[in-house]
Amino acid sequence: MNKPLSEADVRKYNLRIWKIVIGGIALFAIFISMMGFGLFGSLPSFRDIEHPKSNQASEIMADDGRTLGTYFVQNRSNVTYKEISPNVINGLIATEDTRFKDHSGIDFQRTFTIIGYNLIGKKQGGSTITQQLALNLFSEEGRQRNFFKRVMQKFKEWVVAVKLERNYTKEEIITMYLNTVDFGNQAYGIKSAARVYFNTTPDKLTVPQAATLVGMQKGITMYSPTRNPERSKQRRNTVMAMMVKSDFLSQQQFDEEKETPLNLHFNAATVNDGIAPYFRSVLKNDIKTIFEEQGILKPDGTPYDLDRDGLKVYTTLNYEMQEYAEEAQKEYMRILQAQFIKSWKGRNPFKDKALQIEQGVKRSDRYKSLKLEGKTDEEIKTNFNTPTDLTIFTWKGNVDTTMKPIDSVRYYKMLLRNAMMTMDPTNGYVKAWVGGINYEHFKYDQVKMGTRQVGSTAKPFTYAVAVENGFSPCLTVPNVPVTIEGYGDPYTPKSSGVPLAGSITLQKALAYSQNYVTAYLMKQVGPVAVANLATKMGIADVPAYPSICLGSFDASVYNMVGAYGAFANKGIYTKPIYLLKIEDKNGVVLFSQKPIPKPIMSEEVAYVMTRMLKGVVTNGTGSRLNYKYHINAPIGGKTGTTQNNSDGWFMAVTPQLVTGIWTGCEDRAFHFLSTNQGEGANTALPIFAGFIKRVYANPKLKISHADFEAPKSGVSIVFDCNQYQKLEEGPTELDEKLGF
Template identity: 65%
Template sequence: MKPTKNKLTQQDIRGYNWAIWRLFIIGFSLFVIALLLIAFQVFGPLPSFRELENPKSDQASEVISSDKEILGKYYIKNRTSVTYKQISPNVINALVATEDSRFFEHSGIDFQRTFTIVLYNLVGKKQGGSTITQQLALNLFSERSRNPFKRIVQKLQEWITAVKLERNYTKEEILTLYLNTVDFGAYNTYGISSAARTYFNTTPDQLTEDQAALLIGMINGPGIYSPINHPDNALKRRNFVLRRMAEEEKISQGQADELKAKPLGLKFNPINHNDGIAPYFRAVLKKEIQKILVDKAIFKPDGVTPYDLDRDGLKIYVTINATMQKYAEEAQKEYMRNLQAQFNAHWRGISLWKTIPTFKSLLDKGMKRSDRYIAAKQLNKSDEEIKEEFNTPAKMNLFTWRGDIDTIMKPIDSIVYCKMMLRNAMMSMDPTTGYIKAWVGGTNFEHFKYDQVKMGTRQVGSTAKPFTYAVAVENGFSPCMQVANEPITITGYGTPWSPRSSPSETVPGVITLRKALARSQNWVTAYVMNEVKPQPVADLIKKMGITSNVPPYPSICLGTFDASVFDMTGAYSVFSNQGVWTEPTYLLRIEDKNGNVLYNNSPRVVQAMNEQTAYVMTYMLKGVIEEGTGWRLRGTYKLTNPIGGKTGTTNDNSDGWFIGITPQLVTGVWTGCEDRDIHFRSTRLGEGANTALPIFALYMKRVYANPELGIKKNVDFVPPKSGLSITLDCNAYSQQQTGQTEVDQKLDF
């Protein structure tokens, strides 16, 4: 007997159809209900109209130099926005071809794309399920959830937001917003502008087809398609994008084949907070701006929300000249490499423990300030355990002037190494405007973050001597006045004070004040201090912008007080600027991302001394270069143009200074070790003429060699318009003094 076949009746078919339609209707109804619930923000808030008009997107704030270069950025996400016109068509073509080929046809949601996604992948046109507008909605207003249910809700929220975005923005604006927000991986690189600079050291408008294809290929997986960490994956992905561009007829098949054969061609230029020029300056500037935003109560347009320097894309315009900054850093690197070699050779074979009495104490302090010690204490390790850890070899990364090195070393030995590393700081400014042109706060910001230009103070030594002579000149003393260079004791200010003078450096006999300053003679300087008294000198020093403590004692004439490179350079600018102190200035203005000015900076101006005194002091400071301790500028470095300056060397050669002045530029340089007890053991090597002056010379030679900077060699200091009442011609001065003596004798008779 044959089995009976089951046949579907019309009634069965109608039943199945109705069941399918019921499922569809129920599913569609649930979908509509879900959309309504999401639209009414039951599952969470949707972006408001205001937020759509002003989408929040973390943007890096940029520090812009006086010659329009970006010195660096402050950011959580390294992102800089650009306009549609600033983006290469190659980028647009690659993006649309790969991510959303029907972008210009849909209104935010591509239903055809949604329902045919499987078919697209089957035929090789691999595409994601989201349109560019939907991806933008996710980038701007939410973060991808890993919870499946939340992700479904989030997807529907993206649909609604995408439609709203399409209503508020043009297609070009949506593409621009998207490309300004997308993640490109390395070193927090966000946005096409940062990506172009990081991977190809170029701007987004200059990206070629293959470069654009590589960057767009990274969007779906900046980690797995990283050209740095996974170059093979990146190459395959780039070639896929090129294939899609050919399929969408953005390039020809021949072009695609030719471009696929090319290497990646990276010019990797990673950017982080330590990279770029002027890192010490940018660190000081950041603190200053954050303080200004708080102290000046600068808020966003709503009047209550404070600006975030790391997120709000501020434009910070500064006085630093990028070219001069590079010259300053190059000069430092060139000479400090040699000076460190001198220092190492000077100490080779000599016991630090025996020669420096405080060395053990310095190491203990250095150890306790180290990150390793602090971390060990947080783990409640005992002193014995910490000591053992510091005497156990470990992997180290050390700074050298030949480049960083990785080595195995005891942590305690690494502290010794750093203690014996010379530090250096330099600042250069325009004396007339007060604008700072170059700022080198230390030798290497990654390893030694402490800024020595403004944040640190050191004893100033003989660079203080011109202040005493300036008071004397203001009281009618002539540079030609002759004084016996002999020991002197000053009383009346507590303990009697008798300055020392090295026999090898003492000029015997009677000498002029100009020669005394040029040769940095202590006894004559003390004689002048005794004549003019300490209080007027201390008052002048403060008027010239020194902010640290300057007690009115006779010894300040030899620079026993501490001051910063910032203050000392600003003080010397008074001599070049006809007696006017213009506050050293590095910040010009702050703008928001739309170019609205939030803050304008105006430097303070003080008439610190009269015009004649300032001019006479430039004449005396020229003497330092022509016949004194600064002779190397003429003899070794062949700088024969009008330059004045003063070297400075403190007790035991702990600090070496040189401050040089020209009519257009004043530059201060300091060199020394972190701890004053560690220093050169001979004045020949440790004096400012050897440790600081050469950096000034190398910097100025670079500056003078670039006529575009406008710093001219043939410009001299301007004499007072009203003329001089103080005689600078020493022959004429001698005749005047002889004549005055004869008159006095007759009167006495």
């Protein structure tokens, strides 16, 4: 039988236990201190704590502050505490860290409880929200799987969590957490998650929506609402039940909400998400160029990364107008494509087009990829003639099919392309930009990067020079062939159809796009003056040859819209502008710019040109805007159709908007067979009609039906043809008697 311990023995053992406990605490404190000094691996510095690193998406903003899209490696955009619904905050605290507002980064009470649960086999997570934030921000390797490494990582989290608590408020910490957490499906942060899963913003998340997103943090894949909807719903209800337990939600509301479906509005996040993908692609390249040319660097001297540095890019694009432009294009191009295919029925569009098909093969991604793999030309030819699984674009959506790659090249050669841009002529602000028909399949931007022959849309430049030299729109000219000499070989343009008989006014000649009268004016004013004006209007590389009067040169939609803007803006040219300002993630302005207006013609000449362009729409090649699409507003315009109907154009001017639209195939060798179908009035004008109808129907846009303002100083150029005729005929006998 053991002898009972004496009082001295008890004191001795107690002292020994206390020494062990105190020694253990001291050793642990020394260990934590050593870890804080980085002796067991580097920890973030105070500067790192103040400026935590995270891959943050850069946002492209429309003129009203809405997001057009993002550039990202991780689709992450930050929001402030006030921009997050209380439902999210409450759900997160109730589920992840009920004592969040009371602890200082480490909840020891909860930690020891969790240890107890784990010892009896009930696996529980013990990290506070602050510790989870520490892991998200500073542990690049993620959560360690090795037990001993994970223990060391856990202690580091404690140190970082305490630092975070000392440097940030509770609101800032929970906001940082929600901005950095991964929600799956390329949705990083609550803002991205709200849009990807529910097509909403964080401030509008309902209780069930918030609970769904919070619930995912227990396991992104296991509780994914897209992959495991039933499990996600159960987890959502668990989160709501915990909100009831924490008094964030009433029992009645829980009972009402727990049976509701998930009601996802899922849109997977890709860099092509959002509207205006062509615009955003051009803009990205522009910003890179600006940063390089102006030497704009981060405070640490390294270049900015648009995909990681969370910049805010402010643009001039109008969200609604951009949507309307994309809708109008999609609406009409599917109709036009059907017309195009039907027009070739019974004919072989690829006859004598072997060169174009070969060029198409060599431009394709498949060809470039095979070349990089070291394939020979013969192997590549075999590959292109072997049926394979492909996804092709159609106006009814992507189609998965099996076909020879060479046949897909032929298919795309017969696919009509289209581009459109709209600008406010008063300040040069671009309002809508549609660079192609589908960015996923066709990356090449046709608004600014591509140029095509402009055809008759160039005629107003010659008319403007003539008006500036005293020619009245009411001047009558014989509509007969004209030969222009003195600039190389004699130039005698042909008519683009049956010419109007007899003598006609300049106004009528422009309205009906008569080549002979345009050539007559070119002969009077000379190509140098016309080329100079076109250059002043922002169109580069216009040669001083007589043929430019009929649009023999190439230009982009971007430059043509800028040029026509001078007519609408009282003779003042403003280069189209679409980038206003770039800020870093802290709101520091890195770059800004303003439009630079340049007077290039008198207000009087510009006003007369707008009246002549209105004549094209009221009684000319653009008249279907009125009689077919019933748009009765003071709109000026000019259609354009190039040789063989390869390109169709329509330029439209109003006092508040100038729009340019081009339609054609990728290769000029493929085109409509008849001018009736291939002219700009049929291939481009209807898209403008669909766009402007939507614009006029939205009163928020404040685009009025007001006419162009006449110069306050008056107009000396006679554009009233009745008055002009009287002046030409001279004073009548009655006029003389009355003293006129």
